[in-house]
Amino acid sequence: MIHKFKAKDVNILLDVNSGGVHVIDDITYDMLDYVEPPFDAECPKDVKAKLSDRYSAEEIEETYKEIVELYNEKLLFSDDVYGDFAETKVESPIKAMCLHIAHDCNLRCKYCFASTGDFGTGRKLMPFSVGKQAIDFLLEKSVGRENLELDFFGGEPLMNWDVVKQIVEYARSKEEEYGKKFRFTITTNGMLLDDEKIDYINKEMSNVVLSIDGRKEVNDRMRVKVDGTGCYDRIVKNYKKLVEKRGDKEYYVRGTYTNYNLDFSEDVMHLYKQGFDQVSVEPVMEDESVEYAITEKDLDKIYAEYDKLVDKIANIKKNGGFINFFHFMIDLDQGPCVIKRLRGCGSGNEYVAITPDGDIYPCHQFVGHEEYKMGNLEEGTFNTDIKKEFAGCHVYSKPSCRDCWAKFYCSGGCNANNYIYNGDIHKAYELSCKIMRKRLECAILTKVCEQLDR
Secondary structure, three states, rough: EEEEEOOOOOOOOEOOOOOOEEEEEHHHHHOOOOOOOOOOOOOOOOHHHOOOOOOOOOHHHHHHHHHHHHHHOOOOOOOOOHHHHHOOOOOOOOOOEEEEEEEOOOEOOOOOOHHHHOOOOOOOOOOHHHHHHHHHHHHHHOOOEEEEEEEOOOHHHHHHHHHHHHHHHHHHHHHHHHHOOEEEEEEEOOOOOOHHHHHHHHHEEEEEEEOOOOOOOHHHHHEEEEOOOEOOOHHHHHHHHHHHOOOOOOOEEEEEEOHHHHHHHHHHHHHHHOOOOOOEEEEEEOOOOOOOOOHHHHHHHHHHHHHHHHHHHHHHHOOOOOOOHHOOOOOOOOOOOOHHHHHOOOOOOEEEEEEEOOOOOOOOOHOOOOOOOEEEEEEEOHHHHHHHHHHHOOOOHHHHOOOOHHHHHHHOOOOHHHHHHOOOOOOOOOHHHHHHHHHHHHHHHHHHHHHHHH
16 A cells, blocks of 8 residues: 655655655656556556656656566565454553543633533542552553553642642552552643642653643633633743753643634744744544534645644754644654554553543543443452453554555544544544544655755
């Protein structure tokens, strides 16, 4: 399988199964519309006829030989060697956990998938006893795994700050005994950040996600306090202080764009100008009947905006600056391991979410969907049949993914979105797929242009 596209006067060819990326000339680009394995010794007459009005006979023959040579070297139309790995349906030890430390929030963001923080189950905070059980569960279920990841999530985690610290302390106390290392992340809206919390986060959290949508008018339209007023002024001040003191440790500011700000490249640039060089913005996923939802009719504008981002980011780097846009991060030399290519985040298999009541779900976005409740820590239950279902969820179990050129980069998309919008974790959500494919083309283009110094 191959995928080719034109961008910024560059012809780019991706060999899907090998991951090889080629910059090709116009005749190769055009010829690939008409040729595929098995190849003849010489260029077929019908192919010559289709190209003869644009290229000479000598050019056509030479290009055909080059394509065949790349094929013989397994650099083009390479074999799919991943299917056998996928069909094993390997159940993996759990290595990551999303800990819902708070089902409450001090904001009322209009697009919040978590029903403004309580996931539709009532506002509550996780007691330390449940957090301790969650750590014990992760230690028990992570056999063979040394490095464990735990994300403090909400709602707003800082509303349950003392328990956050208690859980970190407890987990650290178990590392030597179990031969494990915990990597903590916290996701926050920034409203409750102060010097004490900033210092603790910068000491204990390997990564921190700072929620903000961009420009003040954009952020404050959707991310509002309980009284309906915006939060921008307060959180930007807090985020700047945290990032300044964080040094070289990982962080990123994370925004959501909606139908209200389809010019979201301006929000990325605004965040950069505020001093944040690690930036992510995600499209809102919502039923199309909702006013701010993104729909098919918005795609052309969205595609154009990602194209603008390619140019804006390139200009920053050419002028000696630096910005890391999360969705243009891609490794063309090696990329993720086979399992990551096939299964993505590992939700329900390698990764679970725990609620304040100790309920276990495949990930944070499944919380509240009782049909996917995997068990409960207090009751000592864990449904391994659901775990097996997610272990068998991969790009080859999703019909529309099998023939998609992007499958080894997106890994079949978000299982939760697939379920929420299509009713089936094995049925990819096409709107999200279309946006993802565009982002991947932009990511590949960015890397190619960096190597070409363009």
